Amino acid sequence: MSRKSICTNRKWRGRPDCTHCVVRKSVLFADLDVKDLSSLLSSVDNFQYEPGSILCRQGDPATSLYSLRKGVVKFETFDDNGEAEILRLLGPGAVIGLETTLGEGRSYHCTATALSGLDACRIPLVAFKRLMKEHPEHYKVIVILWKHHLEAADESLLKFRRGELRERLLNTMTVLSRFSDDGHSFHLPSGKDLSALVGATTVAISRIMADFKRQGVLHQVDDNRYCLVTKEEL
Amino acid sequence: MSRKSICTNRKWRGRPDCTHCVVRKSVLFADLDVKDLSSLLSSVDNFQYEPGSILCRQGDPATSLYSLRKGVVKFETFDDNGEAEILRLLGPGAVIGLETTLGEGRSYHCTATALSGLDACRIPLVAFKRLMKEHPEHYKVIVILWKHHLEAADESLLKFRRGELRERLLNTMTVLSRFSDDGHSFHLPSGKDLSALVGATTVAISRIMADFKRQGVLHQVDDNRYCLVTKEEL
DNA sequence: CGGTAAATTGACTGCTCTCAATTTACGTGG
DNA sequence: CCACGTAAATTGAGAGCAGTCAATTTACCG
Numbered sequence: 001m002s003r004k005s006i007c008t009n010r011k012w013r014g015r016p017d018c019t020h021c022v023v024r025k026s027v028l029f030a031d032l033d034v035k036d037l038s039s040l041l042s043s044v045d046n047f048q049y050e051p052g053s054i055l056c057r058q059g060d061p062a063t064s065l066y067s068l069r070k071g072v073v074k075f076e077t078f079d080d081n082g083e084a085e086i087l088r089l090l091g092p093g094a095v096i097g098l099e100t101t102l103g104e105g106r107s108y109h110c111t112a113t114a115l116s117g118l119d120a121c122r123i124p125l126v127a128f129k130r131l132m133k134e135h136p137e138h139y140k141v142i143v144i145l146w147k148h149h150l151e152a153a154d155e156s157l158l159k160f161r162r163g164e165l166r167e168r169l170l171n172t173m174t175v176l177s178r179f180s181d182d183g184h185s186f187h188l189p190s191g192k193d194l195s196a197l198v199g200a201t202t203v204a205i206s207r208i209m210a211d212f213k214r215q216g217v218l219h220q221v222d223d224n225r226y227c228l229v230t231k232e233e234l
Numbered sequence: 235m236s237r238k239s240i241c242t243n244r245k246w247r248g249r250p251d252c253t254h255c256v257v258r259k260s261v262l263f264a265d266l267d268v269k270d271l272s273s274l275l276s277s278v279d280n281f282q283y284e285p286g287s288i289l290c291r292q293g294d295p296a297t298s299l300y301s302l303r304k305g306v307v308k309f310e311t312f313d314d315n316g317e318a319e320i321l322r323l324l325g326p327g328a329v330i331g332l333e334t335t336l337g338e339g340r341s342y343h344c345t346a347t348a349l350s351g352l353d354a355c356r357i358p359l360v361a362f363k364r365l366m367k368e369h370p371e372h373y374k375v376i377v378i379l380w381k382h383h384l385e386a387a388d389e390s391l392l393k394f395r396r397g398e399l400r401e402r403l404l405n406t407m408t409v410l411s412r413f414s415d416d417g418h419s420f421h422l423p424s425g426k427d428l429s430a431l432v433g434a435t436t437v438a439i440s441r442i443m444a445d446f447k448r449q450g451v452l453h454q455v456d457d458n459r460y461c462l463v464t465k466e467e468l
Numbered sequence: 469c470g471g472t473a474a475a476t477t478g479a480c481t482g483c484t485c486t487c488a489a490t491t492t493a494c495g496t497g498g
Numbered sequence: 499c500c501a502c503g504t505a506a507a508t509t510g511a512g513a514g515c516a517g518t519c520a521a522t523t524t525a526c527c528g
Binding site for chain 4: 469470471472473474475476477478479480481482483484485486487488489490491492493494495496497498
Binding site for chain 1: 483484485486487
């Protein structure tokens, strides 16, 4: 199996200004005073990732967490045949790599890959652990991050694994819209990704997606960007 | 919709001896000193529940958490049509009602119902919150409980929502075996429950379950108790 | 014993899978 | 710039699993 290099097409955007982060209220360190944060801030880096970039890989030793500010990430695991299963989609506010903060294992449980352009902050694992050791009174912040994953997992089951394929794909694109910058258009995932997400064949998916395009449910706005056309707009 | 009374067929078993609880190591308060626990202990009650008992109901105001020591619980939500969807199965070590500990909403997000006989401890929500406020240094204990739910959610997707129905049902019974007291026999859920768990019709499920019984894959050991007969045993 | 709900079974339909051929897209090297 | 190779997407044809509708049997309870 050829392993692409991690974090392809990544651009460094400097030390982030966490005190004014747009997602800060709903996200990591929402409750923290600036003084509690200061030691952490100096070690956090902000990056832009292109679609397809891999944030972390299942089984690799963990060094960092990634706090997602913009974009969508597929969070996937691999079965015995090496086939990917997407456990959930993660959007702004999600933190990737939480499993590595409890100290039992030191490697990532899943692979996280950008499905769109990303804006994410890389947090060194040691800095994160130190912060939590020094300020356990802010533990709720951590719990909220776990809750975020749990809600995404529940959403997967309810929206991507239930009912007819047609409906599951519509739900998928609705979620992608929600996670996009403008709330409408989104980078269309590959057939293989959709397959791993909704649990169907690429062939069946191709057929239905072609239908959507023919029927005008799915409208192409750009190179690989599409948007859903709701019934009200017709 | 007729609402059965909550906690039907519940028996009080007194104040539990948490310091010697069999699941304590893997469970709530695993790290806590006895002295930190003492204030909590006096308000915790241990109960036995019969299959079908409801621990908490979606939307009801939250008063307690339930720490599961023995048995299996279905954790379900209801869609627009009032149809149940089982999000996950919870076994020993799980704590039910975590969503209510963050303070935003005060009601249960899902309904938790016993699929087998249960041994569970009821923890007053206020006592739990006070403990965490006074001893935030033990926050990892809480995080582990959330992780437990997340792993159960991921298991649902991988085992109950993937592949052919036959396989999903086999996985279901394997999980039920794992959660049972003896590790083998289990209380067989109703067709409706299996339907809400694996995402199929009761009719389709009935057919396959009948097959399992005819082919000897599923062996009846008692009234409503069955066990899986693995290929090695044949 | 009767009434309701659940499970079982049959017949039929249809969605999705499988297999396969073709077309399109894309990166590489001449 | 084009030729080529590979991978992905598209489309067709056929089979099979699961859904739907419906009738019957069984289970359970007052």
